[in-house]
Amino acid sequence: xxxxxxxxxxxxxxxxxxxxxxxxxxxxxxxxxxxxxxxxxxxxxxxxxxxxxxxxxxxxxxxxxxxxxxxxxxxxxxxxxxxxxxxxxxxxxxxxxxxxxxxxxxxxxxxxxxxxxxxxxxxxxxxxxxxxxxxxxxxxxxxxxxxxxxxxxxxxxxxxxxxxxxxxxxxxxxxxx
Amino acid sequence: xxxxxxxxxxxxxxxxxxxxxxxxxxxxxxxxxxxxxxxxxxxxxxxxxxxxxxxxxxxxxxxxxxxxxxxxxxxxxxxxxxxxxxxxxxxxxxxxxxxxxxxxxxxxxxxxxxxxxxxxxxxxxxxxxxxxxxxxxxxxxxxxxxxxxxxxxxxxxxxxxxxxxxxxxxxxxxxxxxxxxxxxxxxxxxxxxxxxxxxxxxxxxxxxxxxxxxxxxxxxxxxxxxxxxxxxxxxxxxxxxxxxxxxxxxxxxxxxxxxxxxxxxxxxxxxxxxxxxxxxxxxxxxxxxxxxxxxxxxxxxxxxxxxxxxxxxxxxxxxxxxxxxxxxxxx
Numbered sequence: 001x002x003x004x005x006x007x008x009x010x011x012x013x014x015x016x017x018x019x020x021x022x023x024x025x026x027x028x029x030x031x032x033x034x035x036x037x038x039x040x041x042x043x044x045x046x047x048x049x050x051x052x053x054x055x056x057x058x059x060x061x062x063x064x065x066x067x068x069x070x071x072x073x074x075x076x077x078x079x080x081x082x083x084x085x086x087x088x089x090x091x092x093x094x095x096x097x098x099x100x101x102x103x104x105x106x107x108x109x110x111x112x113x114x115x116x117x118x119x120x121x122x123x124x125x126x127x128x129x130x131x132x133x134x135x136x137x138x139x140x141x142x143x144x145x146x147x148x149x150x151x152x153x154x155x156x157x158x159x160x161x162x163x164x165x166x167x168x169x170x171x172x173x174x175x176x177x
Numbered sequence: 178x179x180x181x182x183x184x185x186x187x188x189x190x191x192x193x194x195x196x197x198x199x200x201x202x203x204x205x206x207x208x209x210x211x212x213x214x215x216x217x218x219x220x221x222x223x224x225x226x227x228x229x230x231x232x233x234x235x236x237x238x239x240x241x242x243x244x245x246x247x248x249x250x251x252x253x254x255x256x257x258x259x260x261x262x263x264x265x266x267x268x269x270x271x272x273x274x275x276x277x278x279x280x281x282x283x284x285x286x287x288x289x290x291x292x293x294x295x296x297x298x299x300x301x302x303x304x305x306x307x308x309x310x311x312x313x314x315x316x317x318x319x320x321x322x323x324x325x326x327x328x329x330x331x332x333x334x335x336x337x338x339x340x341x342x343x344x345x346x347x348x349x350x351x352x353x354x355x356x357x358x359x360x361x362x363x364x365x366x367x368x369x370x371x372x373x374x375x376x377x378x379x380x381x382x383x384x385x386x387x388x389x390x391x392x393x394x395x396x397x398x399x400x401x402x403x404x405x406x407x408x409x410x411x412x413x414x415x416x417x418x419x420x421x422x423x424x425x426x427x428x429x430x431x432x433x434x435x436x437x438x439x440x441x442x443x444x445x446x447x448x449x450x451x452x453x454x455x456x457x458x459x460x461x462x463x464x465x466x467x468x469x470x471x472x473x474x475x476x477x478x479x480x481x482x483x484x485x486x487x488x489x490x491x492x493x494x495x496x497x498x499x500x501x502x503x504x505x506x507x508x
Contacts, residue, residue, distance in 0.1 A: 034245035066202040080315035081322040085213030
């Protein structure tokens with residue numbers, strides 16, 4: 001009896017442990033939405049979820065599989081009150097695009113990956129703009145989207161450093177490989 | 178790495194082969210696309226889910242609001258530290274102007290009240306309000322909404338106007354039990370009936386993702402001057418009349434409005450509960466000549482006398498039933 005409990009507790013702890021990347025991504029999203037408005041008026045807030053999606057796609061896709069990216073996107077759709085499915089689709093495309101470029105990026109040093117993120121962020125902003133224009137059935141101003149991509153790129157090294165620490169603590173797990 | 182191995186083994190390349198190798202990714206892309214299209218086709222498909230999500234997320238966001246507001250106060254404080262002297266001077270001047278305006282306001286208020294009495298003008302509709310706090314701010318590229326911590330339990334319903342101390346902020350688009358989502362004026366989907374004061378022109382204030390929404394559907398050839406106040410109109414019976422929205426901006430081809438409320442500045446808001454005044458005559462409507470009415474209701478002039486069984490229940494008191502029923506018959 002006690003053994004079963006122990007095993008199930010261990011199993012649960014392991015599940016939580018392994019879903020930390022997903023939980024951290026959602027937490028980061030919610031923190032960006034808290035009404036501190038540090039960037040409001042000066043610049044758009046960085047898309048930290050995109051940073052996280054890119055990071056895990058490069059370093060350990062096993063920790064943030066496609067279903068988790070879908071879940072993150074759907075959470076953002078509900079949390080922002082926008083069209084449902086918009087961010088789910090956008091982040092999945094960004095995730096897939098990053099995965100396809102993984103061969104070129106995974107062995108590189110910090111600045112190399114940073115440039116990789118810049119390319120992915122630019123591509124994602126194009127996707128956001130096109131998808132947004134289709135969803136709202138009119139041409140949307142692209143400036144804000146591109147501006148947000150630039151801010152995200154600037155913030156990338158800082159966030160990536162924090163995620164790298166998380167990645168290192170999780171590293172013993174088989175799923176990472 | 179497993180994926181790499183597969184990729185190396187695979188002879189083909191390109192996006193389709195890539196998707197084929199990542200079946201679950203392809204599956205979720207299709208699912209997301211399907212949801213997006215379905216939600217687009219049927220607008221209210223996820224309304225209940227949205228409300229449930231907002232209600233569930235509200236406590237989390239409320240917990241985050243405390244520290245967030247502290248951070249905001251701190252950053253605002255650092256910014257204003259350098260401008261204290263200037264700010265003080267500005268406030269002094271403004272205070273003098275406001276004091277002068279206040280006495281004038283009191284005078285005008287009395288005057289208006291007297292005129293209204295003379296004209297027997299009907300009293301304006303009651304506007305009550307509920308105070309709420311902004312607990313989340315969706316800073317996406319296209320969507321401009323905020324979440325507030327008051328919902329149906331506090332009397333907040335869809336369509337109500339949300340204001341802060343400066344003016345109109347937006348309107349409620351979804352309300353859960355204890356939370357509600359407010360669509361800000363700058364959102365792409367925001368359309369508000371407004372009036373340009375002075376010119377007395379009605380228009381629709383259309384959000385277009387910029388800080389300065391456009392004035393649409395102005396009558397052709399109309400002239401408005403920059404700086405004119407723009408206020409809400411009660412058209413549509415949603416907003417109380419005369420809430421300050423902004424002033425007409427200068428120097429642009431399309432007429433635009435400089436909003437009084439800036440995004441990200443408000444933390445407490447008021448949700449206005451407004452019922453449009455409807456004139457109701459106390460007299461009963463006269464029956465149309467020759468109109469057929471249901472005899473079972475027992476009040477039609479031309480109809481035969483209604484049977485006792487068809488009288489309203491409160492009239493069917495055993496002893497007085499018959500007389501009451503008889504008394505109700507029109508003569």
